[in-house]
Amino acid sequence: MPTPTPTTPQRDGFRMPGEFEPHAMCWMAWPERADNWRDGAGPAQRAYATVARAIAEFEPVTVCASAGQWARARASLPEHIRVVEMTLDDAWLRDQAPTFVINPKREVRGIDWRFNAWGVKYEPYANDDLAARKICELAGVARYRSDMVLEGGSIHVDGEGTCLTTEECLLNPNRNPLLTKAQIEANLRTYLGVSRVIWLREGVYRDDDTNGHVDLLACFVRPGVIALHWTEDEHDPQYARSQDAYARLSAATDARGRPFEIHKIHAPGVQTITQVEFDGLSRQGDGYAEERAPGRRMAASYINFYIANGGIVMPGFDDPADGPARAALQALFPERRVVQLPSREILLGGGNIHCITQQQPV
Amino acid sequence: MPTPTPTTPQRDGFRMPGEFEPHAMCWMAWPERADNWRDGAGPAQRAYATVARAIAEFEPVTVCASAGQWARARASLPEHIRVVEMTLDDAWLRDQAPTFVINPKREVRGIDWRFNAWGVKYEPYANDDLAARKICELAGVARYRSDMVLEGGSIHVDGEGTCLTTEECLLNPNRNPLLTKAQIEANLRTYLGVSRVIWLREGVYRDDDTNGHVDLLACFVRPGVIALHWTEDEHDPQYARSQDAYARLSAATDARGRPFEIHKIHAPGVQTITQVEFDGLSRQGDGYAEERAPGRRMAASYINFYIANGGIVMPGFDDPADGPARAALQALFPERRVVQLPSREILLGGGNIHCITQQQPV
Numbered sequence: 001m002p003t004p005t006p007t008t009p010q011r012d013g014f015r016m017p018g019e020f021e022p023h024a025m026c027w028m029a030w031p032e033r034a035d036n037w038r039d040g041a042g043p044a045q046r047a048y049a050t051v052a053r054a055i056a057e058f059e060p061v062t063v064c065a066s067a068g069q070w071a072r073a074r075a076s077l078p079e080h081i082r083v084v085e086m087t088l089d090d091a092w093l094r095d096q097a098p099t100f101v102i103n104p105k106r107e108v109r110g111i112d113w114r115f116n117a118w119g120v121k122y123e124p125y126a127n128d129d130l131a132a133r134k135i136c137e138l139a140g141v142a143r144y145r146s147d148m149v150l151e152g153g154s155i156h157v158d159g160e161g162t163c164l165t166t167e168e169c170l171l172n173p174n175r176n177p178l179l180t181k182a183q184i185e186a187n188l189r190t191y192l193g194v195s196r197v198i199w200l201r202e203g204v205y206r207d208d209d210t211n212g213h214v215d216l217l218a219c220f221v222r223p224g225v226i227a228l229h230w231t232e233d234e235h236d237p238q239y240a241r242s243q244d245a246y247a248r249l250s251a252a253t254d255a256r257g258r259p260f261e262i263h264k265i266h267a268p269g270v271q272t273i274t275q276v277e278f279d280g281l282s283r284q285g286d287g288y289a290e291e292r293a294p295g296r297r298m299a300a301s302y303i304n305f306y307i308a309n310g311g312i313v314m315p316g317f318d319d320p321a322d323g324p325a326r327a328a329l330q331a332l333f334p335e336r337r338v339v340q341l342p343s344r345e346i347l348l349g350g351g352n353i354h355c356i357t358q359q360q361p362v
Numbered sequence: 363m364p365t366p367t368p369t370t371p372q373r374d375g376f377r378m379p380g381e382f383e384p385h386a387m388c389w390m391a392w393p394e395r396a397d398n399w400r401d402g403a404g405p406a407q408r409a410y411a412t413v414a415r416a417i418a419e420f421e422p423v424t425v426c427a428s429a430g431q432w433a434r435a436r437a438s439l440p441e442h443i444r445v446v447e448m449t450l451d452d453a454w455l456r457d458q459a460p461t462f463v464i465n466p467k468r469e470v471r472g473i474d475w476r477f478n479a480w481g482v483k484y485e486p487y488a489n490d491d492l493a494a495r496k497i498c499e500l501a502g503v504a505r506y507r508s509d510m511v512l513e514g515g516s517i518h519v520d521g522e523g524t525c526l527t528t529e530e531c532l533l534n535p536n537r538n539p540l541l542t543k544a545q546i547e548a549n550l551r552t553y554l555g556v557s558r559v560i561w562l563r564e565g566v567y568r569d570d571d572t573n574g575h576v577d578l579l580a581c582f583v584r585p586g587v588i589a590l591h592w593t594e595d596e597h598d599p600q601y602a603r604s605q606d607a608y609a610r611l612s613a614a615t616d617a618r619g620r621p622f623e624i625h626k627i628h629a630p631g632v633q634t635i636t637q638v639e640f641d642g643l644s645r646q647g648d649g650y651a652e653e654r655a656p657g658r659r660m661a662a663s664y665i666n667f668y669i670a671n672g673g674i675v676m677p678g679f680d681d682p683a684d685g686p687a688r689a690a691l692q693a694l695f696p697e698r699r700v701v702q703l704p705s706r707e708i709l710l711g712g713g714n715i716h717c718i719t720q721q722q723p724v
Contacts, residue, residue: 066429067428067429067447067449070449070496082499082500082502083499084446084447084496084499084500085429085446085447085448085449085496086447087429087432087447134432134446134447137444137445137446138444138446138500140444
């Protein structure tokens with residue numbers, strides 16, 4: 001049961017498994033704050049519900065909704081998707097939920113990182129910082145509370161000792177200004193149970209909300225194999241970022257000494273916020289609206305997909321690149337069924353499918 | 363997972379086990395409404411926390427607290443007691459939670475009876491009517507929704523085909539005015555998986571809140587053995603009630619044809635509400651305060667104990683009868699450790715330890 005412990009996962013023989021390892025559950029939240037989700041969050045709720053339904057075809061899904069939204073969430077989702085009450089500040093469980101770790105006996109525990117709303121960008125965030133604890137209690141797993149600020153979207157692991165992250169995010173002074181890079185890396189090692197951390201420089205262009213989470217830029221398909229957000233357009237500010245990531249990954253080896261096989265996933269066309277979309281945001285709260293100005297480019301990436309048991313649930317942007325990206329992922333995951341969903345409403349909120357999910361391993 | 367089904371537990375091979383059979387969990391809620399719990403519910407919260415701690419020495423406990431009270435509940439309870447968010451109208455999980463049933467493979471399901479606040483005595487009760495559904499989802503068990511109004515405190519079973527209940531409650535027109543006694547009994551049979559229903563007439567005197575729930579009057583110690591609330595005082599209005607129950611039980615046999623061994627548990631002295639206790643109630647809500655007038659007698663009974671794995675958690679009233687009652691229960695349950703707790707603050711709210719608990723079988 002959820003008992004904070006002064007030890008670390010690594011010392012206790014736990015490691016974070018790769019997302020491609022088997023899951024017991026997918027955790028999601030239910031969007032509602034009208035200053036980040038247009039039109040009273042209705043379109044976002046429909047998009048989240050569509051994602052939840054798609055994932056539930058592959059594995060159990062739990063959706064956490066506030067007391068006020070429970071009835072609406074329950075009515076919007078099929079019976080086989082579990083809906084539980086949880087007070088949250090927003091709906092990005094990749095970043096708010098625990099990072100689950102397992103040991104060789106397949107016992108599961110949760111890491112409860114400090115959460116500060118991506119560098120104190122949005123307040124309040126006290127409830128979001130409690131989410132990991134609450135989910136550990138619901139899941140009935142013991143909990144490690146870390147003093148380090150970290151969001152789940154800023155790391156990817158291969159389950160075999162390698163972690164992928166970005167300097168733009170983890171070294172940003174808005175997260176852990178008192179920790180050195182070496183100290184941060186040491187925390188990743190002891191909590192995630194990894195022995196090698198590969199530092200990419202920057203995340204995806206205009207992913208300012210998260211300061212460049214790696215989960216929009218690159219991810220593990222399986223150990224030794226990486227999918228990378230890519231553009232061939234030299235005039236695109238993303239170009240240098242992807243080039244740099246490619247160079248670093250090409251020069252690196254993983255924890256077991258393997259070089260990486262890198263697959264380029266071409267970005268969709270530039271996605272910008274429309275006036276109508278901006279006008280749908282409430283200006284009431286101490287919220288996100290200013291980050292959502294009309295014409296502003298968003299960090300659209302196919303890399304932000306979720307790996308489910310036997311499935312891939314990936315973003316779609318009604319863009320000519322959708323089909324090729326889907327085909328590319330299907331080729332990378334021949335044993336999984338790829339489902340592509342319209343995800344613009346999630347993108348408008350500042351993330352995508354991977355950002356709103358968190359896997360609990362078997 | 364929680365899928366309502368048009369079948370019944372009996373048809374599916376499920377039965378309600380006796381409370382003395384092994385539990386996986388005890389469910390409780392967290393009191394907060396100031397019109398039923400004096401002094402802003404603080405004393406009641408401490409009493410509930412004491413009960414939760416006592417039960418948690420024997421089996422896992424989950425406490426359901428509202429979003430607004432989660433932090434307070436979490437801080438008031440030790441880490442090994444799980445606290446989850448749940449919106450409720452009040453805190454009587456015996457009556458709001460599902461009645462759990464099991465089959466020979468020890469699969470567990472929940473019965474979600476209609477709940478109408480003990481005959482529409484207190485409004486609103488919509489959230490309480492949703493509690494069983496929410497708990498089934500949290501527990502990950504399938505759910506039977508019954509059209510019949512029933513509270514868990516109005517039934518006791520021996521797990522071998524026998525149900526104990528009272529006419530005062532189940533035949534009260536404030537519950538199921540359109541159902542005949544035969545129809546109600548048929549529902550008990552098909553949902554609880556019993557073949558014999560033993561109807562006692564009335565519950566405990568002044569148990570007006572529930573209209574005489576059986577769980578203050580009589581319960582199964584094990585199949586064939588019953589503990590009965592008792593008084594030798596012929597001038598006490600309770601006298602005739604206990605005499606009648608004794609007569610009916612003496613004349614009855616259980617589902618397997620056994621006569622009952624009946625153990626009389628002598629009542630505590632008359633417990634009445636004080637002016638100070640009454641004055642501590644908020645008159646703000648559409649609440650309970652009128653039922654709690656100073657000088658009013660309360661339905662104090664030692665029968666309202668909880669049977670935990672290896673333990674008995676029973677009421678105490680700071681009364682001379684406390685010790686004998688405790689000794690009597692210890693003699694009836696030699697293999698369990700009896701814990702007696704001061705329960706006046708729960709009694710003031712209209713029930714006792716059994717009323718605020720609900721066991722989930724293994």
